[in-house]
Amino acid sequence: MNSKLKMGMIGGGNGAFIGAIHRAAALMDNRIELVCGCFSSKPDVSIASGREYCLPDDRIYASYEEMIVREAALPEGVRMDFVSIVTPNMLHFGPAMLALEHGFDVVLDKPMTFSLDEAVRLRDKVRETGRTLALTHTYSGYPAVKEARERFARGDFGKIRKIYVEYPQGWLATRVELEKGSNAGWRTDPARAGKGGCMGDIGTHALQLAEYVSGQRCTALCASLNAVVEGRTLDDDGAALLRFDGGATGVLIATQVAAGEENSLNIRVYGEKGGIEWSQMEPNSLYVKWSDRPMEVVRTGNGYMGAAAKANTRTPGGHPEGYIEAFANIYRNFALAIQARKAGRPTDPAADFPDAEDGVRGMQFIETVVRSGYDDTRKWTPWVTE
Structure with missing residues (x-):
């Protein structure tokens, strides 16, 4: 039986809006729980933030180095399974590399690193360790975007x-x-x-x-x-x-x-035959345009959607899903990939997410x-x- 993945967070303390977004997205599908964090480079802010997030003091850390080393020393089932890094660009590489070296999976804000050299080194470390890294290119998490991708992949438009x-x-x-x-x-x-x-x-x-x-x-x-x-x-x-x-x-x-x-x-x-149009400001509609027939408005949450869109939709048609849900799809699919790896089973191709290769591309x-x-x-x- 799968258990919840235990998440640590670096950055995202009080007043950091993106940290709150990450926590809401990570916890949405009940597959992840927050167990520790270093929420700020200022120890007092980190402690205050961790207490606000209902963490015990011994799981709130003053530095990311302390957090990763001490968590790695805890027994399996207690220590964090992965770390979510929500810091400015210049503070992506160090925590991510240290986490991978200590056997932790990583969720990382984009762009992946401060420089291309760092990105390549981080990608190579992911390959070496066999760990999982997810990059939060949120917009690829929308069901309508996944539907567009599937239609082009199967050649609907030539x-x-x-x-x-x-x-x-x-x-x-x-x-x-x-x-x-x-x-x-x-x-x-x-x-x-x-x-x-x-x-x-x-x-x-x-x-x-x-x-x-x-x-x-x-x-x-x-x-x-x-x-x-x-x-x-x-x-x-x-x-x-x-x-x-x-x-x-x-x-x-x-x-x-x-x-x-x-x-x-x-x-x-x-x-050659037609195309699509999609807007993040109206994310639940995909406009499909043809040379030989009227435009179609495809709406998420309906039975005619493809497998990837269905797998990344939570509510029936007419119940809009937005940015937080798209963000949550990345966390959920990341969690599914880790659970599948631990169980030795293949991952569901519909549960995709941006990874270290996408980070190097960026x-x-x-x-x-x-x-x-x-x-x-x-x-x-x-x-x-x-």
């Missing part, structure tokens, strides 16, 4: 020709990183975020979604990046032309200075888009005049 993905936000339209307590501070700081600003934060989501739905991998791009808001060092806006290994071409747009926008992630993919994208994005000599052709 050969894929065009992929358009855009992610406009407006929350960085001003220097909010200068406000006390703003989580924009580390995201706009190259010393903490890495080479990519907007492209690292949300461009990676857009690229992963395009590859996930289409089943194709980007092989080349031509980009333009901008730091629109005066005084900002990292990109807060950009676009890229994309080429894919299956012959499709596409466009990726990511911006955080589109004033008034929230999280308007959209994707359109077109094949860091390759950041490196490539930054290298291309500031090299005007390779992409701008002067306007033809008389």
